[in-house]
Amino acid sequence: MTTSLIVLVAGAVLILNGRAVGVLIAYVVLALTVAVLGAGAALASPATFALFAVATLLKVVLAPLAIGLFVRVNPAAEDLRPSVPVPVRLLLVIAFALAAELASGMAALASMPMLNLVAFIVLCGVGMLIVHRNLLAHMIGLLVLGIGIGFAGSMLAPGLPEPIELGTAFDALIATFIGLALVRAIIVHDPLLDVESLRRLRG
């Protein structure tokens, strides 16, 4: 119950908040919650626990730290500039929560634990891509998506080998760094990192 509330509030902040720092904090909270929930399966052996710890470190510490440092160096890019006003975003969060509850209530999927949390996190990640115009929000949205899928992995398929978890964590980290390098090149053309500047190619 408490974890559901934490995930709900963190996901809501991801969509409702308009500044990069707040969104990063919500992301870290979400990542920690998911790590704590998934830690049970990883305690099987020292090897799996070590891999799990490394993967968690990458996702919880390194990725947001990299983005946070980037924001510190380029303060103009801190505003996430949502493209829809607050009430619409609030409705979006409520719709996501409803959809996640309905999805987990379907009979065919009843065997999967915590499916509503997984679905909500995934939807919030995709929602960030839709709602915010700043490219950094897109990157954080991809990281949230990665967390949601990692959570799904630890909940739905706990028997899978941990190297997969590590592989996906490394994948997310490398994608973050590639994204940051691209953003560094884009910021020369557009200091606000607005997605509207990426509409030159059409048709």
Add this chain to the structure above:
Amino acid sequence: MILLAQVLVIAGLAPLVQGVMKRLRANLQGRPGPSPLQPYRDLAKLTNKEVLLPNGISPIPLIAPGIALGVAVTFAALLPIVVRNALGSIVDIIALVFLLGLGRFVLTLAALDSRSAFAGMAASREMTFGSLVEPALLLALLGGAVVGKGTHLSSVMDVPFGLAGVLAFAAFFLVLLAETARIPIDNQETHYELTMIHEGLVLEYSGWQLAMLQLAGFIRQLCFFVLASLLLPGGAEGWRHLPWILAIICVVPAVETLFAKLRLFEVPQLFATALILAATSIGLRVFGVLV
């Protein structure tokens, strides 16, 4: 009777509450601020001043202060602090909302009647925001009614708190900020008539009429605080919820200091958010989810 004592206590404490909040706001902003007892002195001063009203007005501005004070006193009497059902079936949520609407309506008419430009502007804003705030106010208070506890004002205390209670309180808090004319909707300390909303309505009044209107405003504010505390957890007895008022008295000046006044066209977004929050809380209660 108990109700008479309740009304007198609320009316007596209301200016003190306003004074304390003004002092807190000043301290948060780094100023020493006026004494908390200043509103009493202001009311006493106003009763000794001459009453000046514009030429050619109808009787409405003359009776408006009385109606406003009457609405505020009735609001104070309706609150189920000590006894739940002293006044019978008029202690009703919907009746309360209409009562507040009556007060707003009469004040707005009076402002229009003065034919002053600033008062007219303030009147139009007050009506717009009022029409947007009332649905949120109604929905925030109807939490108990939708689970079958009736629309009696004490039904807000009869429902479990939970997530729905948090959302309902959040919505009511935004409504409270609007009804007590606080930042981010209206600034009580502004001197620019162009930016006034509630202050603008009473621009043309002076003397004891202004004193009545100010006292009515203070009483309404304290009653809203009591109602907000009833929405927070505390048990079935009204007076057990009263300690929450102290927290509200501290939080509202902090909100006024931390946030900036919203631009006029952004204020409806705030009310839309309040409406969505209240509607969600009602939805959660109806479907019994995460209550």
Add this chain to the structure above:
Amino acid sequence: MIAWVVAAPLLAAIVTTAFPDLRTRRLVRIFLAAVAAVLSLSVAGSIGWLSLTFTVIVSVLSFLATVFSTGTFSPEWGGSETIWSRKSVYFVLLGAFWSAMLLVVLAQNFAALWLGISATTLATAFLVGFSGEAAALEAAWKYLVLCSVGIGFALLGIVVLAHVTIAGGMDSRLALSWTAIVGHGFGAPPPAARLATVLMLIGFATKAGLVPMHAWLPDAHSKAPAPISALLSGVLVSCALYAIVRTLEVGSALGASWLLHEILVWLGVASTIVAGALMLAQRDLKRMLAYSTVEHAGIVALALGFGGSLGFLAALLHIIGHAFAKSAAFFAAGMLQNDFGTTTLAKLRGLWKRGGSGRLLLAALIALAGMPPFGLFVSELLLVFAGVAAHQWVPLGLGLIGIVLGFAAISRNAIEIESGTSAVPRIAGRLPTVARGTIAVALTGALIVAVVPWTALGASLQGIAVAMDAAP
């Protein structure tokens, strides 16, 4: 052994950077690339025929792309001073790209497959934005974000699939291996299997560029350097389609067959029609070729959706033929960019008389349009037969309309480019033989595909088709 084969191209590229002298480095690079390509065929015994076919496509075309890049590394590619726009980085990323694609086609389970596809996205992000100009960065960003979201959904589907197979009694070590899943024999169709396979299909279809998930493809493939575009359009899309084939295989074993086939049919119809229509409006040669990739991916999806051994054979032949023909077309476009400095269609006129690049481009465009004697004609004919056999008249008709639109666009542009009098000044000297040779080899590949159905290779491919057949 497979791990060495997969890592070989990347190792080769890294080793090559150690040589300081330009001519030695070029020779070493081509030699090591050839070694890596041949090495990949050495695992022929331990993988199935389907994987082997795709390995051949990946190795041959990646080798050709490396040779082409070595021969004609245009200064236009590395325009600005971004951290990745250096020649050595280009070839290392190309090696990483090649290795990742090998991982995709040589993987034996979905986890390795997914890692390979994800690695291709990461390796090519900088390659797409290589020139550093604003439009290329925009293309690279869209590519990175949209493909990451797509394969994220695919990973979600893979996780649900693992849940389904483990719950159905499979060992967790083999939970994602398609041979194990097909051989397991599930009793009743597991309820969540449809969700899993549909998610995987949508994710891999994003990577293949099927409408409506194609938004990144025209930008990325038109802004990347020409040999990279060739690999992206020809080989990477083929790898994504390979992943879709494996998903179909697993989905049919888990009872999701009808749903997957229906979705593929309608994705294919949407892709052919939308891409065909948009091809008519294009003003840049590479962008038109990119939309043509979307259309051909749609044709493959249509063929897979029709199902049956005819449909599968059509899809396979089309993938092979398209890979070679599209690579040839992009190599030719790269040569045009080298010679004339532009790929804008309005500026290219009368190229037939002006040297080899125009003529080779014409041959590649004829191959892409699906005209005999090239292989795409055969595969499109088989597509029609498959559609008739599956009684899917409406999708077949709509798909044919899309193909006709694409044909019209390619023919019109081909005729306009080749005829008329040209006004574009030639900026380069003689055409490098290396580049010409590359295109010729690629086109020969497209030719060979045409005769495949009547050879022994065709018989074995038909064998795969029958083995993979699950009645829709």
